[in-house]
Amino acid sequence: MRFWPFLGRRLIQTVVTLFAVVTLMWALFRLIPGDPTTVFLGAGELPPDAVAALRKSWGLDAPLWQQYLDYLRNLLTGNLGLSFYYRRPVLEILLPMLWNTLVLMAFAVTAATLVGIAVGSWLGWRRGDKTEQIGTLLVLIPRALPIFWIGILLQMAFAYGLGWFPIGGMRTPAFIPETRLELLPGYDLAVHMVLPLLAAVIYFVTDPLMIMRTSMLEVAGDDFVTFARATGLPERRVRHLARRNAILPVLTYTAIMVSFAFGGQVLLEVVFSWPGMGRLMVSSVTQRDYPVAQAAFFFMAVVVIVLNLVLDMLYAVLDPRITYE
Amino acid sequence: MSSVPIPVVEAPGVDHARWATTRIVLGSPSGMVGLALFVFFCVLAVAGERLAPYDPMAIHYLPSGKVAQVEAPSRAFWLGTTHYGRDVLSQVIVGSRVAFIVGIVSAFFIAFIGTNVGLVAGYYGRRVDDVLMRLTDIVFGIPFLPFAVVLVALLRPSIWNIILTISCLLWRTTARVIRSQVLSLRERPFVRAARVAGASDLRIMYVHLLPNVMPMSLLYVAFGVAWAVLAEASLSFLGFGDPRMVSWGQMLYAAYISGSIRHAWWSVVPPGLCITLFTASVFLIGREYERVVNPRLDRG
Numbered sequence: 107m108r109f110w111p112f113l114g115r116r117l118i119q120t121v122v123t124l125f126a127v128v129t130l131m132w133a134l135f136r137l138i139p140g141d142p143t144t145v146f147l148g149a150g151e152l153p154p155d156a157v158a159a160l161r162k163s164w165g166l167d168a169p170l171w172q173q174y175l176d177y178l179r180n181l182l183t184g185n186l187g188l189s190f191y192y193r194r195p196v197l198e199i200l201l202p203m204l205w206n207t208l209v210l211m212a213f214a215v216t217a218a219t220l221v222g223i224a225v226g227s228w229l230g231w232r233r234g235d236k237t238e239q240i241g242t243l244l245v246l247i248p249r250a251l252p253i254f255w256i257g258i259l260l261q262m263a264f265a266y267g268l269g270w271f272p273i274g275g276m277r278t279p280a281f282i283p284e285t286r287l288e289l290l291p292g293y294d295l296a297v298h299m300v301l302p303l304l305a306a307v308i309y310f311v312t313d314p315l316m317i318m319r320t321s322m323l324e325v326a327g328d329d330f331v332t333f334a335r336a337t338g339l340p341e342r343r344v345r346h347l348a349r350r351n352a353i354l355p356v357l358t359y360t361a362i363m364v365s366f367a368f369g370g371q372v373l374l375e376v377v378f379s380w381p382g383m384g385r386l387m388v389s390s391v392t393q394r395d396y397p398v399a400q401a402a403f404f405f406m407a408v409v410v411i412v413l414n415l416v417l418d419m420l421y422a423v424l425d426p427r428i429t430y431e
Numbered sequence: 432m433s434s435v436p437i438p439v440v441e442a443p444g445v446d447h448a449r450w451a452t453t454r455i456v457l458g459s460p461s462g463m464v465g466l467a468l469f470v471f472f473c474v475l476a477v478a479g480e481r482l483a484p485y486d487p488m489a490i491h492y493l494p495s496g497k498v499a500q501v502e503a504p505s506r507a508f509w510l511g512t513t514h515y516g517r518d519v520l521s522q523v524i525v526g527s528r529v530a531f532i533v534g535i536v537s538a539f540f541i542a543f544i545g546t547n548v549g550l551v552a553g554y555y556g557r558r559v560d561d562v563l564m565r566l567t568d569i570v571f572g573i574p575f576l577p578f579a580v581v582l583v584a585l586l587r588p589s590i591w592n593i594i595l596t597i598s599c600l601l602w603r604t605t606a607r608v609i610r611s612q613v614l615s616l617r618e619r620p621f622v623r624a625a626r627v628a629g630a631s632d633l634r635i636m637y638v639h640l641l642p643n644v645m646p647m648s649l650l651y652v653a654f655g656v657a658w659a660v661l662a663e664a665s666l667s668f669l670g671f672g673d674p675r676m677v678s679w680g681q682m683l684y685a686a687y688i689s690g691s692i693r694h695a696w697w698s699v700v701p702p703g704l705c706i707t708l709f710t711a712s713v714f715l716i717g718r719e720y721e722r723v724v725n726p727r728l729d730r731g
Contacts, residue, residue, distance in 0.1 A: 119565070119568065122565070122569075123568060123569045123572045124572075126569045126572075127569065127572055127573060130573075131581075134581060134582060134585060135581075135585070243461060246711075246714060246715075246718070247707075247711065249657075249710075249711075249714060250657065250706075250707050250708075250710035250711035250714055251707050252661055252664050252665065252668070252680075252683075252703065252706050252707070252710075253665075254665065254668050254683070255683065255699075255703035255706065255707070258683065258686075258687065258692055258699055258703070259699070259700075259703070261692065262692055262693075262696065262699065266692070266693050266694070365571070365572075365574060366574075366575070368574040368575075368576065368577060369574065369575050369576030369577070369665070370576075372576050372577060372580070372669070373576070373665055373668065373669070376668075376669060377687070384577070387577055387580065387581075388580060388669050388670075391580055391581060391584040392584070392670065399581060402577070403574075403577050403578070403581055406574045406577050407572060407573060407574060407577075410572055410573075410574050411572045414571075414572070
């Protein structure tokens with residue numbers, strides 16, 4: 107298959123997936139006992155005719171299919187409704203949070219990928235010796251660590267214990283820089299990001315690392331490596347060559363990592379009170395602020411699905427040998 | 432039609448491999464450690480209350496009559512007490528039961544659904560494969576933890592709803608892996624022989640193909656246990672755990688919410704360590720077992 111038909115097919119698939127997720131979400135939120143008016147007003151606080159009027163104005167008296175179509179139309183036009191809790195449009199609340207989430211996640215995914223590539227290629231190159239065996243075993247430990255526990259431990263040690271970093275949040279309220287260092291733009295944000303980022307990297311690094319290692323092992327047997335070595339290149343340069351050729355599977359994995367990063371992200375945001383979408387989602391589910399919870403979930407799903415598409419495309423561009431299947 | 436000799440090909444058996452498997456898993460130090468840890472938690476989960484020094488929900492008082500709030504480890508409370516004056520050690524011991532139930536039951540469903548989807552998709556191919564694999568793609572598009580939070584909160588937090596949520600989504604990886612195995616297996620002579628001999632589709636799938644993908648599904652049972660335990664811990668930590676049961680995740684939630692984490696390491700380290708060790712034990716067993724399933728991975 108050629109590139110364009112492939113792109114077309116993937117686009118259709120993406121739309122179908124989005125549609126399915128949106129429908130699922132709509133159905134899920136119908137599982138709530140009662141209807142939004144009882145959550146919004148509290149049961150029995152208003153006379154029945156006022157509730158009926160509200161139901162009518164919200165379109166809740168319409169048949170289900172009508173409600174579903176309305177919901178789809180509202181989504182498409184970017185109308186995500188009103189927060190029950192903040193009494194403001196959902197979008198207004200959500201957008202800044204989305205930004206905060208993406209900042210932390212972008213740094214975490216990038217850092218984990220880079221560390222993974224570096225350590226993985228190093229381990230893969232030392233095939234078979236003791237360092238490699240112990241290294242691969244050690245690397246598996248983070249797989250078993252609950253990310254929120256890593257977060258709490260880091261918080262206990264470096265925030266409560268040593269006091270090196272802030273306990274949580276994203277900014278110091280009314281921050282006044284005092285030293286030269288603190289004058290640097292983004293200093294306050296960076297300081298707040300250190301601990302959550304560290305936790306995220308410990309947690310996410312395993313997969314890119316192991317993939318890089320395996321890929322390195324595969325490339326190490328290739329002819330070009332033998333040839334490069336035969337020409338007398340220093341080992342460091344040979345490894346560099348091999349690394350560049352082994353990097354591709356790690357990049358593909360980044361897409362998968364992003365989709366599973368949201369899970370870790372939600373937990374980290376809660377531990378470190380990071381004002382992001384994950385934390386917002388958890389608190390809005392607890393407060394029964396369903397429009398916000400719904401929208402937050404929707405945004406996360408969109409990011410996952412769209413990123414998967416983008417990285418698929420990127421992969422096709424990066425590796426021309428790929429068959430579009 | 433000239434008579435075509437029907438090749439007598441036996442489906443590669445797995446029976447004789449069973450002992451070899453046990454030997455390999457037990458033969459490596461990391462496999463041994465994994466198995467020992469697993470058995471240890473098994474005992475904790477089964478014996479539970481009988482091993483625990485106190486009732487995990489009992490509130491203890493100091494001789495002065497005050498609640499034994501966040502007491503450091505002592506002779507009476509080996510791992511100290513929680514913010515509410517409960518014994519950490521007893522909670523950790525009894526908490527293993529939730530991990531066990533959630534881990535085993537969800538892992539069973541993850542492997543069961545995943546294997547069946549993969550088997551049917553891979554065997555029938557074409558339309559069926561297309562539909563099932565697109566479905567799998569859609570499930571892959573759903574971020575797990577956010578979905579779990581929404582579903583569990585809407586259905587009311589309970590251990591069965593947590594299991595339901597985990598089983599609903601995490602079969603996806605198993606399905607993909609099993610399908611790709613079936614795709615290559617179904618072209619093998621023993622499958623063709625069975626087809627020529629007139630075996631029905633169901634028979635080929637469940638009598639001939641299934642035993643061959645079984646080792647791989649078992650591997651995913653092991654991974655499934657680990658994913659499920661971590662998922663339960665995460666949900667509980669976010670406050671969506673089963674309110675009627677003690678779990679490690681809930682202990683961490685309580686420690687975090689009450690602020691005990693500021694100074695009381697004993698309220699944080701034991702439950703977290705248990706989650707880690709339990710998950711690690713399954714991973715270690717799985718890793719050794721993987722060497723049997725996929726000998727190419729074997730590092731000489």
